Amino acid sequence: MTSPSNLTDAPPRRMVPCPNCKAPALFSPENTYRPFCSARCQGHDFGAWANEAYRVGAPPPEPDLE
DSSP states (O other): OOOOOHHHHHOOOOOOOTTTOOOEEESTOOOOOHHHHHHHHHHHHHHHHHHHHHOOOOOOOOOOOO
């Protein structure tokens, strides 16, 4: 049986590595930059998307035979 004090304990905070710098980042609604650790890392990632640094490789399209 659990004691009453165990029922009021807050759940452990989930920490994840920041995708940009790999520093621990709080993954919770309290962290407005999640999953990033800061506005700086979030901005770096957004800049990479804007500059099309993230691409998915695909074969070139087939030419039309018409």
